[in-house]
Amino acid sequence: MIDVVIVKTKEDLNIDSLELGDVHRMHIQVSDNSLGVPWRVPLVIIRGAKPGPIVGITAALHGNELNGISTIFKLINEIDPQELAGTLVLVPISNVPGYLMNQRYFLDGVDLNRVMPGKEKGATSSIYAHFFINKIIRKFNYLLDLHTASHGKVNSLYIRADLDNEDCRTLAYLQNPQIIVKKYDENGTLRGWANDHGIPAITIEIGNPNAFQHSLIDETLEGILNTMRYLKMIPGTIKDMVTDDTTVCDHSYWMYSNRGGIVDVLPDLADEVSKNEIIAKVYDVFGQVKEEIKAKHSGIVIGKNVRPNCDAGTRILHLGVNLMEPNPENIPGHSDYESDSE
Numbered sequence: 001m002i003d004v005v006i007v008k009t010k011e012d013l014n015i016d017s018l019e020l021g022d023v024h025r026m027h028i029q030v031s032d033n034s035l036g037v038p039w040r041v042p043l044v045i046i047r048g049a050k051p052g053p054i055v056g057i058t059a060a061l062h063g064n065e066l067n068g069i070s071t072i073f074k075l076i077n078e079i080d081p082q083e084l085a086g087t088l089v090l091v092p093i094s095n096v097p098g099y100l101m102n103q104r105y106f107l108d109g110v111d112l113n114r115v116m117p118g119k120e121k122g123a124t125s126s127i128y129a130h131f132f133i134n135k136i137i138r139k140f141n142y143l144l145d146l147h148t149a150s151h152g153k154v155n156s157l158y159i160r161a162d163l164d165n166e167d168c169r170t171l172a173y174l175q176n177p178q179i180i181v182k183k184y185d186e187n188g189t190l191r192g193w194a195n196d197h198g199i200p201a202i203t204i205e206i207g208n209p210n211a212f213q214h215s216l217i218d219e220t221l222e223g224i225l226n227t228m229r230y231l232k233m234i235p236g237t238i239k240d241m242v243t244d245d246t247t248v249c250d251h252s253y254w255m256y257s258n259r260g261g262i263v264d265v266l267p268d269l270a271d272e273v274s275k276n277e278i279i280a281k282v283y284d285v286f287g288q289v290k291e292e293i294k295a296k297h298s299g300i301v302i303g304k305n306v307r308p309n310c311d312a313g314t315r316i317l318h319l320g321v322n323l324m325e326p327n328p329e330n331i332p333g334h335s336d337y338e339s340d341s342e
Helices: 067-078 096-100 124-135 166-174 190-196 214-230
Strands: 008-010 022-032 038-047 050-058 085-091 142-147 153-155 157-161 179-182 201-206 247-249 251-256 261-265 278-283 289-294 299-305 315-321
Touching: 022 124, 038 067, 038 096, 050 067, 050 214, 067 085, 067 142, 067 201, 067 214, 142 166, 142 190, 142 214, 153 315, 157 166, 157 214, 166 201, 166 214, 179 299, 190 201, 201 214, 247 299, 247 315, 261 299, 261 315, 278 315
Parallel strands: 008 022, 050 085, 050 142, 142 201, 157 179, 179 247
Antiparallel strands: 022 038, 038 085, 153 299, 157 201, 251 315, 261 278, 278 289, 299 315
């Protein structure tokens, strides 16, 4: 017989009140829904028996980005609270309404990761963001925010981080990632708010939406455990944080179609492409090529569109560019706000 623990609902997260050396499960109330009752954000708090930092791990801030949920579940089974130094605060589903609706956005159609830290009075998404920040995120010493690609697209396993911030750079390399995209902290993102408030934070992009991809989940889990070893939360040898296998991109941007039709995106994830290489073809319904899309710069494929039907102006391929020369012309100034993932 499977034992299921009754989970209590609390108004706020009070870590100091939780018993040391144990696993605690609870819901934290945030803003009210249309039933007149609060939305409840699920938390798993692993309170170590020994002193140490508070590390927060958030998943499903976009409601259809699910690989982070499984990553958290596997992490729970890896940790012995009696041997843990510090506290893990795990948030498997951050955007509860979006998760229930199986969509990226909050229930009012707003991207929660564009309105942080929200407002106590305002739009429904803004109020939710306000309480999410103040009741949960503000309690962390470090933050790992787990994401995936959005609907119709796929991602490699890669990191977004402000590499000019020493703590964030360390967190990024501790994941032993294939690709790091150097991203400054944009206003409105959870990562940006955290770093602005002294909580070193990175975004970990784990593959594709609406699925569990266990090979990528396991790689992500190992990066999290490596981070915990570095922070002396668990014993073990830290894996090399600097590797020649990691590609650091100074910029990244999406390439778009100019014509509508049926698109075939040619490179695979993490492929290197050359300037002027054909990266996609757009066909009409009779099989005739209407457009060949070429890379304007050499780079590495971070993400790509996998949905064949394509309107004019559809995002086709997310290209990471490592600029060895002075900033060339025609690098689109796409920010995290336009990245279609974080």
